[in-house]
Amino acid sequence: MSLPEDGLVRILEDPQASVFQKAKACQRLAAIGSKAAVAPLAALLADPQLSHYARFGLEPNPDPAAGEALRAALRKLKGSLLIGVINSIGARRDAQAVDALARLLDSTDTEVAQAAAAALGRISGLRAARILEDALRRTKGAVRSAVAAGALVCAEGLREQGERERAMALYQTLMRPDVPKPVRLAAMHSTFAAETSLRRAR
């Protein structure tokens, strides 16, 4: 689809346009959409058939309005469409969404809670680390597994951000015997890698 952005937006706003046309417009807007495309894409986030296409268009859009639209959708959507938005926020590593994601860790929809844990892990940072560590103490079952996996990714992010000590402490937490085995082993593996790295502080 070689239409310019305004032509693509008109397709999204045209009630006569087909699902196929709107889907392709969203996909093209992923590459070229600006702030002007954000509202028309966001309007499709609640559409079960086009919600993913809307995120396809929004997720790589660097304009801050895209982040705002996704964060706003956290309050409006439920179920799998909400999970999709959480996943896109995680993919964008949107630090402004940390508090909203923290609240979703307590969602009664355990799949939503798992998605929130994964997104917090990808966003990383000291605050996300604290939230995940706290959640590790109070969550159970599949949510706890997701929290542990999220914390593992979070620790890696902390290392990349220069927060080595905090990362190593998080790995220690994840090495406890009650943490799911794959994550526990990965935390040991990561600790070993960090402690033997030639780039470690000596």
Add this chain to the structure above:
Amino acid sequence: MIVPTTVLGQRAGAVPPSDRIVMGGIGIGSRGAYDLQSFLAQKDVQFVAVCDVREERREIVKTTVDRHYGNRDCVMYSEYRELLARGDIDAVLIATGDRWHALLSIHAAQQGKDVYCEKPCSMTIAESQALAETFRRYGRIYQAGTQRRNAGNFVLAVELARNGRLGKLKSLHAQLVEGRSMPAVPSHDWLPAEPEPSKLVVDWDRWLGPCPWRPYNHLYVQGRWRNYFDFHGGSILEWGSHTADLCQWANDADDTQPIEYVPEGTNQGPFAVRCRYANGVELVMRDSGWLGLGTCSVRFEGEDGWVETGDTSKMEGSDNIREFLRPVSDYKEAMHHHVRDFLNCIKTRSQPRANAQVAANSHIVCHAAYIAFQLGRKLVWDPAKAEFVGDEEANRMRSRALREPWRI
């Protein structure tokens, strides 16, 4: 108590159950069936489970496995997470359509499994990176289904490039599928909608997986999913995942990618993407102009000589290297060696030839070439930052949002 000799592994060539690698398979279709036979032939493998969204496929694989072992033990799943949750399974064979490869591999690693996965291993640059990161993070073993890394003729060609017999390397050539049968960039169209079958027969939602929704059509499910943008990386990913991968190896560039990508030609062929490494070596991914030594050919050219080989196992080269063109094994044996490489590494916890990092870098090369061809312009790539230089549109094509609820 009488203990059978098979349990103790005392029969000649037998492997005791405790030493066997327990495996499951996900999405075993036509190519997967070939892979499966290679695994079943290994005495230290015990295949115990299969998962597929198609009932017919589940039954076929179970029958194959049960017949091989003379029992009825292979368990069928339609939900892959149930298979991955089994604590007795050490490794999985993933041979679904391309759209599922990275996601399933990542989920398997997160469940503590080692993975053999068919190629292309990813749909995007972001998936390639996530694949490598996850296997490193979890310390799991991954082998991409790029078996030419263990094929005698290709290995010899790479050795000649790396040991100086060809002189200083100038250019590396990677064959792509001819454009007239597989375009460089696939179609964005949808096939006409048909009524969805029962989820028990084909779970269409699960078949689509992380890809954008589109209406059901039986042709996709019957193998005609290639050449559609949402499911397939076109000619460049189809063979480039093998041949650009070998060029990466020949250039001792398994830890990086070329820094420049220039597309040439038309989508239906002939086409090429000319790439350049930081060390000045050129990588030419092209669909035509080959000597006819078989599919997935590669050609390495240096200042002192050249070598070309393909899936026929025949090798051609300049006069000065002709005496060396005697590969120790035929391409037909590649699959066996590649599977053995994977299984041996599971036991030793060392890295196989087509490990996740190697596969990720090779696939990033292909995806970068694919994006350059899509955009129809030269792209400059920064391997350290994993981004295109000064091209936002290209950078936005490095990833695609996955359909809910899937994530990597």
